Amino acid sequence: MLIQPRKQVKRTLIIGAAMLGLTLPIAATASEPAPEEPKQIILVIADGMGFPFLSAYRYFKDGRNSSVAADIEQTIFDQYLLGSASTYPADDTLVTDSAASATALATGVKTYNGAIAMDSEGNPIPTIMQLAREKGWQTAAIATTKVTHATPASFFTHSPSRRMEDEIADQFAVVDDNGQPIFDLLLGSGRKHFVREDAEGNRVSHLRTLNNRGVRVIESYEQLQTQQRLPLLGLFFDDSFPYVIDDEKRLEMMTREGLRLLGNSEKPFVLMIEASMIDWCGHANDVACAMHEMAELEELMEFLEEYADGRNDTQIILTADHSTGGLSLGADGNYKFRAGDLHRIGRGLRTMAVDLNDMPAIDWDAYIEKYLPFPLSSEHQAALSEVAASTSERRRADIQDILVNIVRFHTGAGWTTGGHTGEDVPVIAIGPWSDSFRGSQDQTDIGKQLFDWVQN
Amino acid sequence: MLIQPRKQVKRTLIIGAAMLGLTLPIAATASEPAPEEPKQIILVIADGMGFPFLSAYRYFKDGRNSSVAADIEQTIFDQYLLGSASTYPADDTLVTDSAASATALATGVKTYNGAIAMDSEGNPIPTIMQLAREKGWQTAAIATTKVTHATPASFFTHSPSRRMEDEIADQFAVVDDNGQPIFDLLLGSGRKHFVREDAEGNRVSHLRTLNNRGVRVIESYEQLQTQQRLPLLGLFFDDSFPYVIDDEKRLEMMTREGLRLLGNSEKPFVLMIEASMIDWCGHANDVACAMHEMAELEELMEFLEEYADGRNDTQIILTADHSTGGLSLGADGNYKFRAGDLHRIGRGLRTMAVDLNDMPAIDWDAYIEKYLPFPLSSEHQAALSEVAASTSERRRADIQDILVNIVRFHTGAGWTTGGHTGEDVPVIAIGPWSDSFRGSQDQTDIGKQLFDWVQN
Structure with a gap:
């Protein structure tokens, strides 16, 4: 008995290609010759998804308490697992937070916990999104949390503290020297940081400002589905998103619409997608909650697999910024999950x-x-x-x-903490350049690889 | 900043070989042409070593509480990490014990917790060591625990329960139809199961019997170093080994001597090495204890890397049978390890x-x-x-x-249990056939691969 690969044929083809030494991207249905570097880079960050979440989700998806009767099928995460990444920050903790970790992925540089793309001397660190804009690429982020939260913020803005979410919203609202916003697509929540009163009691309304500068601002999924152009800012909740277990999946839909809009342009793009709330379930030590967020992530990855399957210029990377909660399958001396x-x-x-x-x-x-x-x-x-x-x-x-x-x-799900933990996290990739991510690496290696691709 | 590969040059060479599509074994210093399958199979089982132990050991080896001043070097485990393995047994737990897991690795077949190479109907399951003997290979096991304990026992004997260690010792003492013992080399502890009184008060002395049948029996490391031939049984302690943290490392020395003796014959061999006591430290929720056992394992792997480096017929696989204790780096809300x-x-x-x-x-x-x-x-x-x-x-x-x-x-080391946990475990390999173990797999896939190699 063994785990049945979810799609044995596809997996065999991939291995076969590797055995033939095909390291250049291979053309799929696209008739264009394959580029040397990916022109559509999709980095998915599963906040808090350490290795235990992958194992737990496989069994959750199988749906049984037992493995007597039949083997357990692999998930898409298993199918494309390539290795692991260490996540230690540049401070005295060895356990990262989401800000330092997102900075490492967004810049290739380690910093201290709490820093948003800023080093310990207070210098801003250039991010992949800044470089991409300089190079004429489209830049996009989709998250199931506030866009001012640590992970999306670290890709576009700079701050000595992740807590300064109003100031982060201010940075999202600025335009560059050409009058252009600093993003093409930004979907998430956190309207309250964009429309608020400042310390002097004056009304701040970045949404109106952005709108005046040509950025469409929407506040519902229905509006998203009828959009036809970028730049676009979608803030679907004033504060946070609801949990999937309490509400509905939305990440695949947001991504589908986002890719449709990015596809209107010939320009290459970097898209960061954060499955934000696995981490929140981990902080709450709520395993069922985490599994429903994982189901949303699986749906996203299956969509992205299909999306990339028809292209030869697209590379998808999935990793976590850290693990959360110290989840184990089995607890308190009991051998059961x-x-x-x-x-x-x-x-x-x-x-x-x-x-x-x-x-x-x-x-x-x-x-x-x-x-x-x-x-x-x-x-x-x-x-x-x-x-x-x-x-x-x-x-x-x-x-x-x-x-x-x-x-x-x-x-039988055990937890050790309401905070983060410092174990290495999974690295998963789909696309012709996936070999770059095999084995054990540091998460900054992933950020550096993105820089190399966009720089060239 | 990034983790510095321990031996960048070697790693680059390996990646380079993969990029050239070299899937056949490559000759090292040996002048013989490389065989199609490995003729020296070394399976190292790190009992209880889930992914958190690899991360923890990297930081333990670095020796600092902080990562401010410099990057942290990779370990040999990082350097050769290839993927992960699921370990669920064929029962209603999803969390394996060492018997079911060793059976899965030794036979390629899942069974219930507690079973020693036996299925739930009480049928013995053929093991890799039995097949190897049939094919004329040498068979060997080295463990830092009793040879009658679940892991070594599952490679040579059959029992409905791991607790039947006296009966397992009885099986180690039998000879086959040709008057030959069922192993060539067996090093560990557990003399008390070989020399004892039976239920009727009669003295059982398997050591004398084995000696009469041509098996050398030794009881000290000094004796081991002067041995010149197989078959050999070494039982260095009456019961268990001491912990490395309380005593000294010994696994590399035992393996060095074992390989010297196996090398006296032209015959191929299967060698199972168990780093047994990482698991014991995990059961005791003792992280320093586990780190010292990991240091012993690292010393072993560095020796094996060097051993394999001069050969073209040797494949080393390192995996764990399960994780133990639910170790996390960070606990109780504190972001520190x-x-x-x-x-x-x-x-x-x-x-x-x-x-x-x-x-x-x-x-x-x-x-x-x-x-x-x-x-x-x-x-x-x-x-x-x-x-x-x-x-x-x-x-x-x-x-x-x-x-x-x-x-x-x-x-800041957290634990959830005094028992085992069901997360996937690391898979690490050194040798020309390592590509077989890339990505996510079930542990039975590893057992089946061993069977394929020996069968051919």
Whole structure:
């Protein structure tokens, strides 16, 4: 018995090509000769997706708690896995945050935790998006979080601290010497940093300014689907996106529309896509939440695989900026991971904690029975009764801690931290230039490779 | 800044060979033409070594808590990393034990946890060592644990339960129809299962029997170094080996001597080497202990790299059977991994707990100051005072739990379990046939590859 490759034929062809020593890009259906370097660079950053998330997702997708009856199929992540990347920042932690890590990927240079494309002396570090604009490429980013958040921000802006999101929005709103915005396509959320009051109480409205400068600004998925030209700024939520487990997938749709719009021009492009909320689920120690975000990422990667399949100029790289939470499959001495039971969980644990905190305790049983249908131990029941009667300011967090424990107990998913961890992360690639990413590397090597491609 | 490859030149040569499409083995210094399949197969199983152990060891080896001043060098594990392997057993756990996992590697077939090369219907599954003997190859195993333990046992014997170590020793003591033992070289520990009283109180002395059948039996490293011929059984300890952190490295020496003896014959061989005690350190949630076992493994791999470098018929594969403990770099919300401080820890935590449990409490401060020289928080001091006065039967385990907490607090190494975890494990290979192991695979694929090589 072995894991069945998802698409054995395709995999064999790829290996076959490697065995024949084909290192130059191979033409697919496109009739143009293949370029020496990719002209469509798509870097997907799965925030927080360490190796354990790939293993967990394979079993989650299989959908069973057991592997007795049949072998377990590979995922698209397995199919294109090439190696790993180290992520340590240039400070005294060895454990990176999303800002230092995104900077490493966006610039090829390590910096300290919290820095947005800026070094420890306060010098801005040139980013791949800046270089791409200089070279006449289109630049684009799509994220399931605020565009002012650490990962997208590090590709376009510079700041000594990721917390300065208003100032980051200010930078997104500027134009260059030619009156052009610093991006062609920017999709995410975070309207509140673009339309706000400043410290003196004056109204800041970057959206109107950008609109006056020729940037279309949209605020709904429906609007996105009818857009016909760039530059475009889409801010679909005032603050953050909802979790997939609580709402719906959207990353593949946003990317499909984004590629349609980028495809209107002959110009090459660099597109950074962030699957932002795997990390958030990790911070919440919520494994079902993470698996639903992974499902969204898988849908994206399958779309991108199909997109690249018809082209000879497109290179896709998927990596994580770090792992989050210290996820393990098995915990507390138990040799089990109940991947099938994860499908029984109907909401994000943070969402459930907020809901429970806001509703009368008399309604808790029915709510928990609906969204977290596991038999509760007497300890868990006692803990819930106690927190139901609590008037602590930490009540919401205390509820969430109990829900996390219930899921850990029943599914065997373990966590060590509400923060990040410093293990190497997976590196996955699709496209003719994938060999560049084989084996163990540092994440700055990925950033440097992007620079090499755009520089030439 | 990036991780500096340990041996940039060699790595470039390897990549260069791949780019030229060289898939046939290339002759090194040997003047013989390269064979189509390897004739010296060395499978190294690092028990419990999940991906986090590779990252942690890189930073441990670097020896600093920080990465501000300079880049961090790659290890030999980084240099030859090729991919990953899934390890789920054929039962309802998704988290394997060492028996099912060793069976998967030794036979290419998944089984249930606890089974030694036996399926769930009680049928023995043919192992690579059995096939190799049939084909006239030499067979050998070297482990830093009892040879009757799950991993070495699964390569030579069959049992419905790994716990039946006496019966496993009985199987090692039998001879085949030609009066030959079932192994050529077997180095490890576990004399107590070979020389014992049976259920009726009769003395069992397999060592004498084996000796009468032409197998040399030795019990010290000094004896090993003077041996001149096979078959050979070395049982260096009655029970288990000591931890490297408490004693000394020995795996490279045992392997060097083993290869010398195997080299006396023209026959090809399969050699399984188990770095057994990384797993034990993981079970004890003892990160410094694990790092010292990793240092032993690195020394082994550097020796094997050199050994293979002069040959064109040798393939080395390194993988883990599973990860142990749910290790993370960073824990409890702190973004830090104090790799440098791990060097300050002078003993295994289990050893320390045994020592402390056996000594007067008045001597504890000096002992802890010597072997675990961290400033103790008032909570940790209070916990130690409490357990010092305890008369519980769990006192030793309680002491160890406190020591584990002290190390976690000061170094940022997190753990989720005292058991195994189900994440995919690293796959590393050195030799002309390494391309077979690229990307994501199941561990049974590795076992099947070994079968293919020996079958032909």
